[in-house]
Each structure stands twice: as C-alpha cells, then as structure tokens.
Amino acid sequence: MLDIQAQLFEAKDVRFGPIDHETHPEIESRWTHDAEFMRLMEIKPVRPLSPMMVKKKYEAVEKDMDEQKNLFYFTIRTREDDRFIGKALIEMVDWSNGNGYLQIGIGEAEFRRMGYGSQALNMLLRYAFGELNLYRVTAVVPAYNQGAIRLFQKFGFVEEVRRRKALHRDGEFWDIIGFGLLNAEWREQFNGRG
C-alpha cells in the first residue's frame, strides 16, 4: 500500500529545504573557501566564490530545475534550528533510461561525521526511487574521498567503474570511481522506505 503519510523531506536530525536566496549565498561562499571540502566534492579546479557568485549559481540552478526538469536540488538543514549545513542533489537525470547522478556534501565542518550525510542520502534515495521512479542512480567519487566511499558502500552501492588515474592533484594520480545502485537493490534492502 502507498504510504502517503510518509514525509519525504524529514529525517531524524536533518530535513531537506529549498534554496534561500537571501541567507545561503553568504554561507556557501564560506564553504567554497574550504579547499579540502571543495576538492572532496569537485573534479573541476576549485576556486573561492563570492556570495554574489553563489547567488548567480543558485539562480542558474533554479532555472535549470524549472526548464530542464532534470535537476533536483535540496539544501540540508538541521531540524533543531533550520541551520543550512549542506546540499543534496540528483542531477543529469536521463529519463528515457531512468538514471540520475547523486551528490551530497556537508559544508559546515562541525556537522561532519555525525551521520547527517547518511540521513540525507537515505532521503535522497527514497526520493530518487520512490518519487522520480529512477531505475538506477550513480555516484562519481574521487578515490581519495574515503568518507564518501564508505557512505555509498553502506547503502549497498556497487563499484561499477574505475577510471584509472583520472585525477591529478598535488602531483599524485587518483582513480575516479563510479558507484551504482539499482532501484530493485535499494527496495530489497530498505523495503521501499529508506
């Protein structure tokens, strides 16, 4: 039976919210000055962004969500005080094949390693499989991002692709790992509820 009462955007300690164009640019601008965080998240060259640049990015994100219909973007907030601590998104959704790419990041350093990313991924998967009806999701992770690798493995993701030495940072070469999770695998594990 359809569990219509389930709240898709509420977890134990965190919730999903929309972008707040007034207060979030300042906060995310601060995260972009954290090179460690940015290099865990991004493959393209990292650079600090001003609040105005982040604001422009948000506008582009919402324009894409509205017009392309292949991007689903959430901000992660603490339930306690609605504080903006990270983001979770499904992008490049390929509707004809039922595939989408996931990204999750906790930008506020003090909220890392508390299981909040895990709660956010749980919601994101339920949304991808229960709301968008995707057949599969993909997460692309640098091989040095041990935290992300552990998180995706915990949720049953399978290592599918390893682009050898695709990253070159600080004079070292790293693989880029593609993790995949099928709707059917997720359903079997979490009984369709997450």
Next chain:
Amino acid sequence: MKDIYCGTLVRLASFSPEVMARNFLKWDRDTEMQRLSDVVPTQLWSEKKIKEYVEGWKESETSYRFAICPLEEEKFIGMVSLWVSSWNHGEAWLGIYIGEREYWGKGYGTDAMRLIVQYGFTELNLRRISLGLHAFNERALKSYLKVGFQMEGCERGGFLRDGVRCDDYVMGLLREDWIAAQSAR
C-alpha cells in the same frame, strides 16, 4: 612533419554547417546507428535546426570535432570528437560514429580512432581518453580494444530500449600505455 590528419583509410577534415547538416538529415533517419551511438532518445530535427546546432560548435574550446572522409573519395562518412572534460586533469571523452553504413566493419572507424587518439595525446597533450559504449555494440568494442582501450567498468542497466535493459561499458586509454604501444610497433 607528418600529416596527423591522414591515416591509411581515412582523413579527418573540417566541415561547413551546410554540408554537415545535409549529412545529419540523412544519418538521423538510421535509428540503428543512432541507438548504437547515443543514450538520448533518437529524434528528427529540421535542416535549419541542425545547421544552427553545428554552427554553435565552433565557439567551444573544449570540443574537437572532425568529419571522417575516406581517402579515396571526397565525401563525409561519419564524425569523431573529443570533449575535454577537464583540462586540469588532462581527460577527454571520445565519441565516434560512421553514418554511412557501407563503411561499417571495414576498418574505417578504427583508422579514425587511431587518428583522434593520436591527436588527443600529441596535440591536446591529454593524459587519458575515456569513452562509453552499449555492451551489445560488439563492433565498437572490438575496434576500441584494437586501438588499445581497456575495460574500466560496467554501468548496470544504463540503457533501456524496446523494453530491454542493457549495460553500458566505460573504457579508458592512458597516455603512457599508448606511448608504450607506439614504440613497440
């Protein structure tokens, strides 16, 4: 200096939007070819729209697209391209198709592959080249292996057509492996 655009069966060439649009108009009708070479739903576009689309290509500094021409004849039989996904890491994605079916399975595609890979490593100075293909595309797989690409993974059920789920492969070729193979030849 050697002609890096010239192989043993084909050469890589520039193209005008008008001429290429007429080729695409014809090739777009071949849904087998479209489904073999892409993941997006096959569609039919007007000559005007295709021409505008092709004109847009020349503004890009991350994509390098060439028409494939047989040496013996002044005509286009397909396209081959590199999209640089990250200059900082030296990686690009390769895409190729032969639109003219009578040139399938005769080595023309493989010859074009050798040229574009050489272009990627010696002109763009890439560190690695990546590509994706549907698992059922055996002709492509054979060609990519011949050029030196190695299997790097399989995205399970990444492609759905006619109700059938198919896997997609990802392959990669590293600069050092390509150079070692060149000097061994």
